[in-house]
Amino acid sequence: MEDTQVARDNTVARRAGGRSAVDTAAGRILDLIRARQLNVGDVLPTERELSEITGASRNTVREALRTIRTYGLIEPKPRVGAVLANGQSIAIQNFFAAHMDVSRSSFADIQGFRRIIEVGIGDHIVLNATSEQIEALDEINGRIVDSRSIEEAAENDFSFHMALIGLADNRMLTDMYSFLSPVILRIMTIGKEMRPVLADTRAAHGEIIAALRARDRLAYAYLMSRHLDFALRFLPEEPASET
Amino acid sequence: MEDTQVARDNTVARRAGGRSAVDTAAGRILDLIRARQLNVGDVLPTERELSEITGASRNTVREALRTIRTYGLIEPKPRVGAVLANGQSIAIQNFFAAHMDVSRSSFADIQGFRRIIEVGIGDHIVLNATSEQIEALDEINGRIVDSRSIEEAAENDFSFHMALIGLADNRMLTDMYSFLSPVILRIMTIGKEMRPVLADTRAAHGEIIAALRARDRLAYAYLMSRHLDFALRFLPEEPASET
DNA sequence: GGAACTTATTGTTGGACCACAATGAGAGTC
DNA sequence: GACTCTCATTGTGGTCCAACAATAAGTTCC
Incomplete structure (x- = not known):
């Protein structure tokens, strides 16, 4: 009762x-x-x-x-x-893994989002970044070719972009990238699995750094845009089959 | 058994x-x-x-x-x-809500983030938006001066920017702005309380729309950047407290 | 100090009931 | 006879309960 x-x-x-x-x-x-x-x-x-x-x-x-x-x-x-x-990382990863099965546009969306952000922060970086910070980027970039596994390469790749984000000096951006890091890492991993030429990535980063050194915002925007679009081309059409 | x-x-x-x-x-x-x-x-x-x-x-x-x-x-x-x-949108918003502490970001951070985004989507909009979509923006913009309260004006202001985001055709961006909408609305409300000249907002938006009509990406970037920076000048320095 | 035991907690199961909505049978009407 | 309306039936998710299994922390015993 x-x-x-x-x-x-x-x-x-x-x-x-x-x-x-x-x-x-x-x-x-x-x-x-x-x-x-x-x-x-x-x-x-x-x-x-x-x-x-x-x-x-x-x-x-x-x-x-x-x-x-x-x-x-x-x-x-x-x-x-x-x-x-x-367990943020795993949760986000699971979240996107579950969604890749249904909607395949997520990869492209995230890359498009990155493109807007990372191109958009160029002005601020060109104006405010110190030479030391730019050289630090170069140092991080050097690690990519030393990577001994795809995963390590992806992590180093991500470190470079994350460091770039850090130069924007915006907490919301940093938080957002930390939040999205598992997914971005996964995208990078897949990209490198399909086209494992680390030297290319390093070279592209190197050009971007050179543009920053020259404080050339137009070159930065162009190179970064090209770099991210390039990565998008190697993403699979079909969802990544996980286990 | x-x-x-x-x-x-x-x-x-x-x-x-x-x-x-x-x-x-x-x-x-x-x-x-x-x-x-x-x-x-x-x-x-x-x-x-x-x-x-x-x-x-x-x-x-x-x-x-x-x-x-x-x-x-x-x-x-x-x-x-x-x-x-x-329900990816709602789900990812819940994820954001569960993980990201918006209140720790300052108004300046959020406005900076908006600046990067809304300036950054200009290229895509200039290239892809239809004339009808641009005119729809104009229609939304017209509502601002009809607002009978600060809150209503802020909502109309936000609607304009949200519609702009929608033209970027990127789900992650749309989700992110939906998630941030309470904070952005708050920022707008405060801004309008301190400087309640709705005609100025409408005029600034009108210039942006004109740039879009002319498919002038440089003008768009300049005007949008100025528009968002302008709002920042009237904001207090306190962090964005949510709820 | 280490091993066996106790115990509290999560993991899982099966069963029960409720509210709600769709379905269809039956009564009523034309 | 055909149509419409009403209402009981039925099946579904939502919630709850009681019980047992598995596990590991805590305890006791040697």
Whole structure:
């Protein structure tokens, strides 16, 4: 009898709030994390406790936790509870991996986004970057040909572009690139798998650096635009088959 | 008897594959989508059928569906089943919301970001936008002076810029601006509170539209850059506090 | 100090009920 | 007879519960 009561009450609450019980629970759990100032490594209350706190059943709490988990914010750990994590990378990667199966335009979209950004920051860099910063770019660029694996090459490639972003001196941009880094890395990896000529990448970067040295914003825009468009040409039409 | 068998088999499979039953189920469902060539609008089998197909319990299937749903790939529809959707936009916005702390970026950062983006999309718009699209911008721009409140003016202002972003034809950009819309709206509201001359905004937009009509990319870049920089001058230096 | 045991927690299952919407059967009307 | 409206049926997702298995931290015993 009481279980029926609970069920009916929850249903009413759901309809009233317009949100499902799972959404409500997820929101409360996120509020809890915020309110308790929990950081990476801290543990959440147990599912049963969360069930009491949120007023939802354990199953509902589990679905809510599953959502938060998909965001990479928590990592379940048997016996101890869910641990706050920054599984951002894996989460984003999974996110895009799941989407590549359905929509294939994502790669192109991201490359287009990069093109706008990395071409667009040219003016600021040309005007404000110090010679030391530009030479630091050159140093990073040199690592690419030393890479001993595709993955390492992709990481070094990304490091170069990330350093470039850093010169824009804009926190939102930096955050955004960090956020997108797993996907960009994956794009680079695929590109290098299809056309593993590291020297070309280095040369293209080198031209860009030269344009920066010369404080030539037009050359920078042209070269960067060409560089990113070039990468796009080697991306597969079909989705990347993951395992 | 058989259920016990199934349970034990699943447990074994889980330990062998190193993946949980939920992950396995999610993988099989995604395989199913791929194998059946399901497109947006098509329906998945019911949860109970998926339970039979994947060999997992309905609760496990539900958690798997919850993951896929968090990715924005499906949308549950009562009585019909889960429908394939392209909720990538909303999903990625949720990802942004869960991971990116906009409040830590300053107004200047966000305006700088906007400057890069909105100037950067000029080339694409000049080359690809139809005359009808440009006239639509003009129509939106006309609403600004009709606004009867600061908030309404800010919304109309944002609509103009959002429409501009839409012309870039890049989903990631559109998603990003949707995600940032509350903050941008706030910036615009503050700006208009400090300098409530709507005619100026409209005039600046009008010049930009004129540049687009003339397919003059240099004029566009100059005018847009000036327009955004101008707004920045009237903003306080505090960080963008959200909500 | 190390090994076996206890125990609390997550993982998974099966079953139950509710609200809701589509379907179709049946009554009523022309 | 054909059509329309009403309403019960039915099937679906949403939520809840109780139970057991697997796991690892904590505890006790040697």
